[in-house]
Amino acid sequence: MGRRFSLFCELGGILPVRGDEASMAAKRPFTPRSEDFPRWYQEVVQAADLAENAPVRGCMVIKPHGYALWENIQSPLDRLFKETGHQNAYFPLLIPQSFLDKEADHVEGFAPEVAVVTHAGGKKLEEPLVVRPTSETVIGHMFAKWIQSHRDLPLLINQWANVLRWEMRPRLFLRTTEFLWQEGHTAHANAEEAEEETLRMLDIYAQVAEEYLAIPVRRGVKSRIETFPGAERTYCIEGLMQDGKALQMGTSHNLGQNFADAFDIRFQDADGERKLCHTTSWGVSTRLVGAVVMAHGDDRGLILPPRIAPIQVAIVPIFRKDDDKAAVLGKAVELAAALKDAGILVRLDDREQIKPGAKFFEWEKKGVPLRLELGPRDLEAGQAVAVRRDTGDKAPIAFEGLADTIRRELDDIQKGLFERATRFRDEHTHQASSFDEFVQLLEGPGGFVEALCDGTDETERAIKEKTKATIRIVLEDGDDLGACILTGATATRRALFARAY
């Protein structure tokens, strides 16, 4: 970190001093994370060309680079869903309002953020239609028709879709009124299988978060207050962002028989009896794009883990004279082809009229993991110069075996990012044995704080009221674990607290 910071200062020093404030602002690097993290986030998302705000407040336009990133997150997820027996399907955007009403907790939980269509075809509708905030209800309705026998179980369905939840405080990717996600919905013959499924999918989420997004996660169960409306139990994965706030990166719900009961999802078992199904649902969303930005980015912009980067290597050719140009570009094309053949996502930046320095900045702010510089001097030396986005390290790479070297380098970056994020997470995880200590830890280093509490909703709410910290994960429930940090009463719960997005 320190090394890159000094490089950054050096660059700052050679920026032109002339020009008014506006032109300086245009060239100034990002607002440092330490100064104003939300602003930094916004600037990075914009500069990396990931997304921008749409005409309707709370909605976003996901731009090609951002969408490519999302596709690269979708791809391992979709593969793993299919490998575990799930099939994709698609359910409609509009849901009869009465469906929502069938599960009491569910309506109550979603009512404030649901958008309702009351008019269509130039007339007022007989029954209002809600724009799906999630699809348990329609899917439950369909499951009831599809499931007759225990031979129809388990039913394992996933859909990739958009959903709408009216938001008052939108932020690109992290909290938008409309977002893209996947929602898995399954039905099982008994509670054990449903619980197994719920945990299996949680594991897949954790795996993708850690192996692809390079973000270490804590996984576990939510408190009653944080449980999905209508679920028996909600499991989640929680990541820690660089500002010390937690981000819920995925949830997996064991819905018990609540929705089966509400929608009459029954099957005839081998013993001839008609029984209620046990259902699950689980989802991750475009919020994961925001997680990647906040977990890895630095003061020079986005940093993408190679395994999800839409462009893994950017080649920047450098030349002065025309004959240099022909030779350098020729070699650059050759190298790009070799990398492509090796399955590496490479982009040759052969734009003219743009100086190499400008290209360096552009690919840097877009988070490209590795840059290859290729100039006349390199041609003579039989090498290219590689610069790592994560560490700023610069090293020559021989043309001989280039693709293999780069492959190793990308793997190393992937590993390095995960290790760096893990170190950060571990250094920002603490135990608090008193309320004072709890507050100090939140105010000081931030991050996760493990603490004991009495397990009541009131205490949980009171802690949130006083500290803005919530229970991210319940770590342990027991009869007598010690004393509650807030009330001093017998603690029946050890929990992972944090301020969260």
Added chain:
RNA sequence: CGGGGUGUAGCGCAGCCUGGUUAGCGCGCUUGACUGGGGGUCAAGAGGUCGCUAGUUCGAAUCUAGUCACCCCGACCA
């Protein structure tokens, strides 16, 4: 919904208080030349119903009234 603020070029803003006729600046964009190992320089250009409506006035971006939109601050969520 309660309080505060802003609408002028793609973006960011100045001009408004103290009306005056070609409405300006920076970034970006276009064209050309020189440049090219960390955000280039110069030159020439394109780009505007000043949010909308009505009024005051010889004259409105500027004053008045109304209206619309958006932003910021207090109760949720992948």
